[in-house]
Amino acid sequence: MRRYSLTRLLKEAASGHQGWGRQWRAPEPKKEYDVIIVGGGGHGLATAYYLASVHGVTNVAVLEKGWIGGGNTGRNTTIVRSNYLFDESAALYNHAVNLWEGLSQELNYNVMFSQRGVLMLAHNHHDVISFKRHVYANRLNGVDNEWLSPEECKEYCPPLSISPDIRYPVLGGALQRRGGTARHDAVAWGYARGADARGVDIIQNCEVTGLKRHPDGSVAGVETTRGTIGAKRIGVVAAGNTGVVMGRFGLRMPVESVPLQALVSEPVKPVFPCVVMSNAVHAYISQSDKGELVIGAGTDQYVSYSQQGGIQIINHTLDAICELFPQFTRMRMLRSWGGIVDVTPDRSPIIGKTPIEGLFVNCGWGTGGFKATPGSGHVFAHTLATGEPHEINAPYSLDRFRTGRLIDEAAAAAVAH
């Protein structure tokens, strides 16, 4: 891998930028791999990267039906935080935040991780009690999270209206200073470049259509639109299409796929210093380094693969944004889009084994998996390399829906996260 550095930049500048080269190859699929990853989003690419960098497993292919990062990775609002309620969640998401903090250096790729703080607003008595409980639970788990009064919220985020006259007045907020945003495409590209440099084949325009199995039932490989490819182990990391892929493999899953939307405004000068989330009125907002306000809306109520959602969902979010940030009422919105997110009954992911020997799955990240990308890839690589879960992802088994040991962040957060 040609490293990016100041010397390199100066050299390239002197020679007319002709020598940068491609960031990863476009290889033909080999006949067989030790590990095949189905899905070239951030999670799949991170898994491949850590398989190679941590476990020395380099005979790996990432098969992507479209282009890498073209799924939810490139469609999300990039909020990163780890202030989840349950011990299992705190361990998983904080593992990711720890990795985020060194990621640009590790990958030699600027993922623009910006710890500008994530402020979650409380608008009613229930929110206040629930958020304070989160703050205390987080502290016990070594996760930073602090309670702010309405005035302190205003100081941290000046555009915020803390007027007592609005329909859902701000009664306070929980602030995670280590939270923030990152550049979504760069995360996919950085992991792809790092994995490729270590020998991983990234194969785009290659849709997985079926599973090949040995007579004893274990996996033998996958059928794809570019032919049959052998594999000793397979990891499915297909987000909203997990149910479709697993269905082709003959397995039903405890997930449903629904649209989730986001939108951005015209770019303006820096006006918004942090990330603000409001579960009660359903809005989350930050400002990208390009200057656009990045706004996340809610999910639609029905199963869909349309990659677009209802206008009423966006309007509902914009109502809340205008109420909380009156200065944005005359801002123009530029684009809106949808992604298809795979939602589990307890709103926690599934990372581990499946009933088929050699087949593993990492899915169910739903509306909130971008923040976990490095941690998810790291523990799933461990699972694929050793055949057993890492201690952090052990509780996230598919089997929990049979045993009843749910990790019920759905009840804890009650909304998209």
Next chain:
Amino acid sequence: MLLIRCPYCGERPEVEFHCGGEAHIARPETPTETSDADWAGFLYYRTNPRGVHAERWVHNHGCGRWFNALRDTVSDRFVTTYEMGTPRPEAGSDVTRA
């Protein structure tokens, strides 16, 4: 926003309705003899198809009645609606998706 034909009131905007999820999921009839795996199937496992989906809707800001519908989850187009308690109709078999 979807345009939904309530079998009792006719076409109305989606905001008048609530979706009740996948249809035809029957609660186990002998709970004490049902295995944990079958309970999990009833409670949590869903078809989640890319194609025609049988689902329940209620016209809660209209007549208040429940009905079933077949809808293509790729185009979001409703294929047909039918009464609760009746079996899934053949309609929609012309919509083919993997």
